[in-house]
Amino acid sequence: MLKLRNPGAGKRRWLDQTAERFRQGTQLGLDYALSNKTSNRGKIHAATYPNIRTLGLPSDYCRMAVNQAVQLARSHYGLRKSKRRAGKPTAVRSQGIGLGVNAYKVVGTTLRLSTGSKGEYLWLPLSIPAKWRGRLQQVKGDARLFRRGEDWFVMLPLRVPHTPTVRDGHGEPTVIGVDLGIVRLATAKHPHGTWVVNGRPIRHERERQASLRKRYQRHRRTDRVRAMKGRERRWMTDLNHKVSRQLVDLAIQYPSPVLAFEQLDGIRDRVRGSKRFNRMVSSWAFRQLVDFVQYKAERVGVKVVFVDPRKTSRTCPRCSHATRANRPEQSHFRCVACGYQGNADVVASLNIAGVAAGLLRYGPPDTARPDEGQPGLVGDRLDGVKVDEQQCSHTDSNLESSA
Numbered sequence: 001m002l003k004l005r006n007p008g009a010g011k012r013r014w015l016d017q018t019a020e021r022f023r024q025g026t027q028l029g030l031d032y033a034l035s036n037k038t039s040n041r042g043k044i045h046a047a048t049y050p051n052i053r054t055l056g057l058p059s060d061y062c063r064m065a066v067n068q069a070v071q072l073a074r075s076h077y078g079l080r081k082s083k084r085r086a087g088k089p090t091a092v093r094s095q096g097i098g099l100g101v102n103a104y105k106v107v108g109t110t111l112r113l114s115t116g117s118k119g120e121y122l123w124l125p126l127s128i129p130a131k132w133r134g135r136l137q138q139v140k141g142d143a144r145l146f147r148r149g150e151d152w153f154v155m156l157p158l159r160v161p162h163t164p165t166v167r168d169g170h171g172e173p174t175v176i177g178v179d180l181g182i183v184r185l186a187t188a189k190h191p192h193g194t195w196v197v198n199g200r201p202i203r204h205e206r207e208r209q210a211s212l213r214k215r216y217q218r219h220r221r222t223d224r225v226r227a228m229k230g231r232e233r234r235w236m237t238d239l240n241h242k243v244s245r246q247l248v249d250l251a252i253q254y255p256s257p258v259l260a261f262e263q264l265d266g267i268r269d270r271v272r273g274s275k276r277f278n279r280m281v282s283s284w285a286f287r288q289l290v291d292f293v294q295y296k297a298e299r300v301g302v303k304v305v306f307v308d309p310r311k312t313s314r315t316c317p318r319c320s321h322a323t324r325a326n327r328p329e330q331s332h333f334r335c336v337a338c339g340y341q342g343n344a345d346v347v348a349s350l351n352i353a354g355v356a357a358g359l360l361r362y363g364p365p366d367t368a369r370p371d372e373g374q375p376g377l378v379g380d381r382l383d384g385v386k387v388d389e390q391q392c393s394h395t396d397s398n399l400e401s402s403a
């Protein structure tokens with residue numbers, strides 16, 4: 001995500017106007033989709049594209065408005081299917097401006113936008129932090145411009161080498177595994193590093209609340225105790241909103257992003273035996289975090305998948321050897337077979353991504369479970385399916401750089 005360097009008044013006007021037309025175009029597409037109960041891209045496109053054009057939205061942007069409408073419609077139906085509240089047929093809030101591959105180009109350190117008139121472009125200088133230098137050549141795919149307050153930003157997708165990827169005919173998804181836990185609320189290894197949310201503030205807050213509660217109980221202030229319960233929940237809900245937003249923002253930097261989680265029973269299993277668990281993070285908080293991620297992700301087209309939690313914490317991501325002995329302590333992983341070692345949460349994140357990549361590639365195992373001792377990682381997912389060498393070495397170099 002890069003910030004535009006202080007666009008002038010004329011450019012701002014163009015951006016605001018285009019964002020508003022983009023929103024209206026998306027609304028047209030969504031209205032059609034919902035009133036005709038479809039999420040078929042072809043149908044929505046055919047029926048609404050001409051109308052969207054008449055809004056004055058350049059053609060390069062219309063396709064993206066249709067795509068956005070398709071995504072919103074799908075997530076609307078998805079929400080309905082799972083019987084969660086989907087709300088009224090939806091008014092589209094501004095999501096900025098979707099930039100299709102033909103609508104923009106990064107030239108040097110400037111973003112060049114097509115304006116709809118041939119040969120006329122809008123040039124928007126970018127402010128580029130050091131870690132982005134040299135990566136702008138890797139920009140590839142659909143991008144998004146959006147406004148926060150008075151500032152404009154662009155979300156550029158990077159095509160990144162050395163990612164656990166699968167090929168499904170629509171480009172290569174970037175699968176990011178997210179490990180949830182107590183010491184670290186969330187850990188996600190992604191192609192450019194490791195994203196971690198420390199769990200300490202949560203433990204601290206819960207302990208503070210617990211001691212307050214005790215005090216109130218001593219003084220028989222049941223009203224206070226009840227009020228605290230709500231406060232604690234709201235605190236956690238706020239945090240979950242923040243964390244889920246960060247995670248989705250992280251994912252969206254990558255091409256065809258997929259976020260992978262363990263099915264949530266895994267968390268309960270893993271922390272069983274911890275008496276202090278209730279003081280730390282309760283399971284509703286994890287579930288809520290995953291829910292938030294899911295709906296925020298759907299809104300921007302990030303896929304979310306769930307994997308079988310068994311063995312994700314004790315399998316070696318390099319050689320696939322799975323045993324409890326790989327996990328001598330809670331926080332550390334060391335493979336007894338090949339010596340690979342690393343932070344246990346990072347290892348779990350890699351394994352979750354690995355299992356998810358296998359699922360995306362081959363579908364869920366519909367026959368037997370993978371053999372005992374054989375975790376469902378890419379490469380050994382199903383009999384007779386071999387992953388090519390290149391894929392393996394990619395995965396390996398990715399691991400080594402993280403170790």
Ligand SMILES: [Zn+2]
Nearest residue numbers: 316319335338
């Ligand atoms: Zn190993």
